[in-house]
Amino acid sequence: MGAGLSRRTVLTMGAALLMTAACGTGSSGTGKIKVWHGYTDAEAEAFGKFVERWNSAHPEQQVEAVFNGGNDNVLQKTLASFASGNPPEIAYEFGSSLTGLTDRPQTQDLTELVKADADFRWDDLFAAGREASTVNGKIYGIPALVDNLSLVYNKKLFDDAGLAHPTAEWKWEDFRAAAQKLTGDGRYGWAYVNDGTEDTVWRFLALLWQAGGDLLSQDGKKSAFNSDAGRQAMQLLRDMAVTDKSVYLDAGDQQYVNLFNSGRVGMLWTGPWDLSTINADVSYGVQILPGKVTHATIAGPDTFVVFGDNGRKNALPFLKWLSSAEIHLDFAMETGHLPIRQSETALPKYQEYEEKYPGAKVFVDNLEKNVTKSRPNIPQYPKISQVLGAAVQSVLLGQAEPQAALTQAAGEVDQELAGS
Numbered sequence: 001m002g003a004g005l006s007r008r009t010v011l012t013m014g015a016a017l018l019m020t021a022a023c024g025t026g027s028s029g030t031g032k033i034k035v036w037h038g039y040t041d042a043e044a045e046a047f048g049k050f051v052e053r054w055n056s057a058h059p060e061q062q063v064e065a066v067f068n069g070g071n072d073n074v075l076q077k078t079l080a081s082f083a084s085g086n087p088p089e090i091a092y093e094f095g096s097s098l099t100g101l102t103d104r105p106q107t108q109d110l111t112e113l114v115k116a117d118a119d120f121r122w123d124d125l126f127a128a129g130r131e132a133s134t135v136n137g138k139i140y141g142i143p144a145l146v147d148n149l150s151l152v153y154n155k156k157l158f159d160d161a162g163l164a165h166p167t168a169e170w171k172w173e174d175f176r177a178a179a180q181k182l183t184g185d186g187r188y189g190w191a192y193v194n195d196g197t198e199d200t201v202w203r204f205l206a207l208l209w210q211a212g213g214d215l216l217s218q219d220g221k222k223s224a225f226n227s228d229a230g231r232q233a234m235q236l237l238r239d240m241a242v243t244d245k246s247v248y249l250d251a252g253d254q255q256y257v258n259l260f261n262s263g264r265v266g267m268l269w270t271g272p273w274d275l276s277t278i279n280a281d282v283s284y285g286v287q288i289l290p291g292k293v294t295h296a297t298i299a300g301p302d303t304f305v306v307f308g309d310n311g312r313k314n315a316l317p318f319l320k321w322l323s324s325a326e327i328h329l330d331f332a333m334e335t336g337h338l339p340i341r342q343s344e345t346a347l348p349k350y351q352e353y354e355e356k357y358p359g360a361k362v363f364v365d366n367l368e369k370n371v372t373k374s375r376p377n378i379p380q381y382p383k384i385s386q387v388l389g390a391a392v393q394s395v396l397l398g399q400a401e402p403q404a405a406l407t408q409a410a411g412e413v414d415q416e417l418a419g420s
Contacts (some may be wrong), residue, residue: 033089033315034064035304036078038071041278046334050327054318063318068092071302073116075100078305082106087414089311090319092144095132095301096198099379102135108306111139113316120320124341126367128299129376142319143304143340147271148297148366149206151290152359153173155283156267157182166267166287168295172210172236175267175290179246182266188248190240191265194396195252196389202375203269204392206289207233209296209373215384216376221417225388226410233294234395234402242398260284271300272363276336286359288370297370329353338363380416385411 037411039047044067048314051065066088068074075097082086087106101107114120122130122139129143151166158165161181166174172265179189193199205215213229241247248265250256259265261279268274269289278284288295302323306315321327325343329350332339339345346363354361375381391409394400 002141007370032064033311033318034066036066036068036074036088036317037073038068038092040067040070043335046331049334050322050331052235054321056368058317061314061317078307079104081132082307087307087313089305089308090304093141093303093305095141095303095377096375096381096385097136097411098132098140098305099377099381101139101305102140106307106311107140108312109138109140110142110306110312110316111137111311114139114142119319121341121343124325124343125323126299126340126342126371128302128367128374129301129340131377132299132301133303134378141305142316142323143301144304144323145302145337146340146367147273147300147338148299148363148371149203149271149289149299150270150362150366151276151287151374152260152268152270152278153285153287154260154263154266155285157187157263165285166290168288170287170290172290172292176236176240176244179240179267180244183246184243187264187266188259189244189246189307190267190269191248191250191259191263192237192241192269192396193252193254193256194249194393196253196386196393198389199252200389200392201385202248202300204233204297205238205375206269206296207236207292209298210289210292211292212293213357214373216417220376220378221414222270223384223410226297226406230406231402234392234406237392238395238398238402240395247396272336272338272357272360275357275359281302283361288362288366294329294372296372297366299367299371299374300343336360338367342368384413387416
């Protein structure tokens with residue numbers, strides 16, 4: 001789940017009208033490309049500026065930025081545009097949506113174009129972004145955003161409770177003990193999104209990997225999470241949510257940041273997209289996730305996907321420019337997004353970026369040190385996520401024991417993989 005964008009963007013009437021108009025007009029003029037995006041607020045303003053910057057320098061390669069109404073349902077909107085015959089040339093898509101597009105004739109295989117252009121520097125992009133844009137060894141997208149989960153904590157609550165601040169050596173036991181100490185008087189130690197969606201699942205996957213486990217077998221034909229590592233991950237969730245009652249279970253309405261701001265939640269497992277929503281009067285720190293066997297985290301990259309012949313012919317120059325180290329770092333300075341390229345961290349302006357967004361350094365370091373695994377880019381992943389989301393939800397609510405939930409989920413996932 002990529003995450004620099006709001007995952008709960010509300011589809012307003014104005015956005016709906018804009019979307020309808022965009023779908024009905026199509027692209028005008030040879031070489032003109034339309035880009036669907038779900039940016040709002042500061043991100044939308046920044047993206048508009050960069051499109052204007054490109055257009056001023058490229059009068060023969062004009063770009064039109066169109067708000068897609070919000071990215072929560074962008075895959076369905078994109079598929080609908082195929083049916084209507086009016087797809088954009090470029091659409092911002094969640095990385096987990098890519099396999100739902102690669103079997104469509106409108107979706108362009110960019111492998112030869114990217115690999116033939118040495119200046120594109122594909123290998124300079126962080127691995128998480130490359131993996132999210134690649135299916136079966138073929139490049140179908142250009143990384144638009146890369147992020148990961150870290151531990152964000154309220155310094156004042158830790159100080160008031162007499163707790164030492166989290167360190168890079170923290171284990172699960174340290175994390176659980178701190179959450180217990182922070183809980184009480186209407187306050188919770190930790191918050192967990194428990195709506196059964198991918199928001200629920202990817203936090204569990206980080207726990208699974210920290211315990212040394214895997215989601216699927218090496219050949220991808222069977223589930224692998226019904227293991228000792230899976231049991232440890234599920235048991236930690238049950239112990240904290242049901243036994244300790246130290247976890248605020250967010251039902252998907254994204255109240256956890258408001259509760260963090262008001263001092264009612266002490267710790268979050270979240271990404272850089274939430275840092276800008278933390279109130280200025282809240283003193284917070286950022287640390288890598290606590291570990292069991294490792295301190296593994298999980299990235300939720302998003303990608304720009306190209307459609308149609310016009311997109312294939314004319315979209316890549318803009319995307320190459322937008323994803324270049326210098327331009328993207330400028331964009332990151334305005335939005336707080338993480339760098340998508342390793343070379344961005346070597347640019348002189350990167351020091352200004354770290355000064356402006358001090359919490360971002362941990363997330364950037366995580367990309368190189370602790371993003372060691374990725375979600376499988378396979379057509380069955382949405383179903384796997386749905387099954388796992390229900391399993392994790394049932395354990396957090398105390399409706400199922402960890403082993404029973406894992407066994408049932410593994411059976412459903414194995415059946416899904418075998419059926420394909």
